[in-house]
Amino acid sequence: MNNNRRNRINEIIAIGIVLTGLFALGSPLAWAQEVDEKEQALPTPKYILPEIVVTATRINQSVNEVPLSTEVISSREVESSNALHAGDLLRTSTGINVRSYNMAGVATASLRGSQSAQVLVIQDGMPIFDPFTGLTDLSQISLAGVERIEIVRGPTSHLYGANALGGVINIITRRPRDRSSANISVGSFDTRKYHLQTEGVAGKAGYLLSGTVDRSDGWRGNDDFLNRNIFAKLTGESERVNVQLSTGYFTSDMGLPGPRPASSTKYGNNDVTTLFDRQQNLKLYALLALEFGLGSDASLTLKVRPASNTTNFRTTYDDWLTGETIVNDNEYVANSVTLTGQLETRLGRQRLLVGFDGIGRRAAAVQKYTYQASDSVYVDQWDPESRTAAVWLEYIWRWSNLGVVPGIRLDRHSEYGSSTSPNIGMTLDWGANTFRASVGQAFRAPAFNDRCGRARARRTRPTRRR
Numbered sequence: 001m002n003n004n005r006r007n008r009i010n011e012i013i014a015i016g017i018v019l020t021g022l023f024a025l026g027s028p029l030a031w032a033q034e035v036d037e038k039e040q041a042l043p044t045p046k047y048i049l050p051e052i053v054v055t056a057t058r059i060n061q062s063v064n065e066v067p068l069s070t071e072v073i074s075s076r077e078v079e080s081s082n083a084l085h086a087g088d089l090l091r092t093s094t095g096i097n098v099r100s101y102n103m104a105g106v107a108t109a110s111l112r113g114s115q116s117a118q119v120l121v122i123q124d125g126m127p128i129f130d131p132f133t134g135l136t137d138l139s140q141i142s143l144a145g146v147e148r149i150e151i152v153r154g155p156t157s158h159l160y161g162a163n164a165l166g167g168v169i170n171i172i173t174r175r176p177r178d179r180s181s182a183n184i185s186v187g188s189f190d191t192r193k194y195h196l197q198t199e200g201v202a203g204k205a206g207y208l209l210s211g212t213v214d215r216s217d218g219w220r221g222n223d224d225f226l227n228r229n230i231f232a233k234l235t236g237e238s239e240r241v242n243v244q245l246s247t248g249y250f251t252s253d254m255g256l257p258g259p260r261p262a263s264s265t266k267y268g269n270n271d272v273t274t275l276f277d278r279q280q281n282l283k284l285y286a287l288l289a290l291e292f293g294l295g296s297d298a299s300l301t302l303k304v305r306p307a308s309n310t311t312n313f314r315t316t317y318d319d320w321l322t323g324e325t326i327v328n329d330n331e332y333v334a335n336s337v338t339l340t341g342q343l344e345t346r347l348g349r350q351r352l353l354v355g356f357d358g359i360g361r362r363a364a365a366v367q368k369y370t371y372q373a374s375d376s377v378y379v380d381q382w383d384p385e386s387r388t389a390a391v392w393l394e395y396i397w398r399w400s401n402l403g404v405v406p407g408i409r410l411d412r413h414s415e416y417g418s419s420t421s422p423n424i425g426m427t428l429d430w431g432a433n434t435f436r437a438s439v440g441q442a443f444r445a446p447a448f449n450d451r452c453g454r455a456r457a458r459r460t461r462p463t464r465r466r
Contacts, residue, residue, distance in 0.1 A: 067425025087138030114166025134447035147174030155442035162445035176206030
């Protein structure tokens with residue numbers, strides 16, 4: 001009896017030991033499972049990569065590494081915007097003042113209080129300003145095919161030469177993707193916008209073709225406009241060479257109503273100074289860009305951009321001396337070719353860049369004055385031209401959280417001579433903050449219209465019309 005009782009007690013003790021062991025073993029398993037579930041429930045850490053920009057140093061760099069204040073209007077902002085052109089989109093940026101003279105007239109930008117002629121606007125790294133005025137009409141730049149817009153504030157003549165005193169606005173077109181789109185917008189004053197775009201990728205080649213038509217009757221007299229814009233781009237790449245070929249066509253016809261007069265005028269009404277002044281524009285351009293890989297530590301980029309701009313103005317007014325009605329027809333034609341090259345050498349985190357620019361411009365301006373009462377015509381003609389050659393150098397040095405970027409450029413112009421543009425910038429990463437400093441020298445080159453007073457125009461003798 002005692003043996004049976006002893007055996008039962010031993011069985012109970014054995015069962016208790018087993019249960020205690022299972023509980024002791026199950027507790028860490030349960031705890032580990034609970035920890036795993038908690039770890040899985042925690043959000044996966046996300047790392048926001050710094051934005052890559054190219055304008056401030058002419059190469060791809062993190063925005064935290066460039067010594068100049070740089071802002072980027074991203075592709076998402078471009079695609080979601082309802083802006084008619086680049087000028088409308090730039091109005092949303094801090095520190096940029098975009099001036100427009102009528103609903104579809106010339107739109108120019110200034111940075112940090114600088115004049116519009118002191119801001120250089122480039123497209124894919126190539127200048128696109130008007131040689132006669134030195135200005136860039138942002139209303140002529142469609143947002144179709146634009147990847148992003150980079151805005152660099154501060155003097156950058158050491159990289160881009162003339163007219164980069166206030167800064168640079170770089171409009172960068174994107175590589176093709178497999179997509180197509182069509183949009184129709186309708187607004188007040190019979191304002192309409194039609195846009196069609198198709199693009200595709202086949203292996204390492206791609207194409208993009210877009211067309212845009214904007215029109216409106218305007219909100220006052222002689223404020224109507226009709227714009228047509230076509231853009232095409234082809235890309236291809238191999239192991240050693242990347243090729244991009246793009247071309248654009250823009251034409252516009254618009255009224256120039258002038259300011260609101262103090263009282264009704266002979267040629268206008270209570271809202272506009274004139275109902276007769278008109279402007280037509282025609283712009284053609286192409287860009288060929290070749291990028292060669294020279295091993296793992298060097299690359300060479302060559303670009304050539306031919307362009308042709310034609311602008312016609314017609315104004316009607318009275319001669320201030322005789323009171324005779326004059327119809328003034330002005331035609332400005334400017335043809336240019338820009339060639340640029342850039343060699344980049346990488347030495348660890350250090351980079352050395354050497355480049356050159358060559359620009360040739362030839363223009364023709366014809367001004368015709370028709371005196372209606374006397375039925376006579378005067379014609380003034382002017383044929384300006386200029387050539388620019390430049391070399392530049394920039395060294396990007398980084399050590400730990402400190403970066404120093406010295407650069408210098410030498411420009412030689414056929415009219416105003418030589419100009420040297422040195423610059424040095426510095427960046428310092430301090431925790432989550434980046435401190436920037438830059439000092440340099442910049443200049444503005446005189447446009448054709450700035451030099452017309454010193455040029456001798458050819459005036460024909462008055463002739464009778466038949």
